[in-house]
Amino acid sequence: MTMDIEAVFRAEYGRAVSVLVRFLGDIDLAEEAVQDAFTTAMLRWPETGVPPSPAGWIVTTARNRAIDRLRRESSRQARHAEAALLHAPDAPPEEGPVRDDRLRLVFTCCHPALALQARVALTLRLLGGLTTAQIARAFLVPEPTMAQRLVRAKAKIRNAGIPYRVPRDADLPDRLTGVLAVVYLIFNQGYEGREELCAEALRLGRLLAELMPDEPEATGLLALMLLVESRRDARRDDDGVLVPLPEQDRTCWDRDLIAEGQELVRRCLRRNQPGPYQIQAAIQAVHSDAPTGDATDWNQIRRLYDQLLDLAPSPVVALNRAVAVAETEGPRQALGLVDALDLDDYGVLHAVRADLLRRLGRDTEAVREYEAAIAFTESAAERAFLDRRRRELTR
């Protein structure tokens, strides 16, 4: 694929599939038609050049491909679909309804009747244009397993009659929670080095925030992802070892992403309808405000975690709050909080406990906790960091 076509593919695949799904009511047929259109583009564009409206060209070509295919079939369903396609406008308008098509598809992919992993995988596949192999790698499963999951999810959408629509207002808060969770999962999936997944999550996050300006949590999630993403380059040193946030070289942070994220956080604050994503974004905004790690306003962060724990209590949130307590009241208080948590199977707990014990000078126990944390982590960068800390204590 030449760079031009690849760029068009990344930008337009999801949109084209969404439009075709609306016309056809069939995900597989829509995907095939759009893939056909891109294949044709690959053959033709190198000679004719990229058309003035590549997106329109792709949708029109896909639509004609779908009509050809439907004409060869003769079922009632095919005739209905063909009629719908023939009466559809030539090229989709650039604004408004086209965007709603994508949102419709996000909500279809993220239907609560589908398994959570299938929701993430389908969203990546249909909206992000990721190949089955890429998604399989992201989930660390064999490609045939992922292929089977995608087939099953698409079959369930078709057979169970999962509708292609943005749910009614009354269902929206419930459904949106799932959609935001899926987008955030995609982002986290990419956090350990899979840049393209983070980019896709950010794109979907922007789409949701733009399409649902009245949902502050959508804005909050986008802000959270932007602020976390801004530190990508600082998160590892030259040897690929994880650098914890307080020790990161802040000149490597992406100032544009920080400015955008902080502006969104301010917008959320003005609306004053706090939710878990908005608060997490605010916490990240406080971090990004500090010129040095030592200058971090931990009192503010601690207050935000108090609020988060109130709103969305979970042992993981309590653990993060304990980290802020360590900075404001000292490691001893924090250790008391961490010890009260029932999170033994969570590697981060061991890493936090190890750090607190180290700061309290309880080295032998700290080494044991570093070893426990190392056993849990799947990230090479994190393992290298924990191992370095552990060795510093045993020297």
Added chain:
Amino acid sequence: MKYYLLSVMQPVGGMPAPEVLEEIGKNLDVFHQELREADAWVFAGGLHGPESSTVLRPRDGDVLITDGPYAEGKEMLGGICLIKAPDLDAALEWGRKAALATTLPIEVRPFMGEADG
């Protein structure tokens, strides 16, 4: 429109107290009435327990009759409700009402093909 089967999943064993059952019965009547008024009603009914069931198995051109359910389990099919709905979201909404009325898990499953009207 499609047909959806709502299956009531009931634990095997003792029945709830009579006053609880009476309450459930009332709630189910309301639910069924609502289905009729929405023109989503096809059929609904509760089943006798698995001890009342009989299984017929083909064998060498003949059919063998045995007492008892096809499979023993901790849960059983307690009753069914067959509805018409335009899509899964609508079917799930009925399923939600059924779960609240019966106080039991409900499995929603689509039939193949389309329902008339």
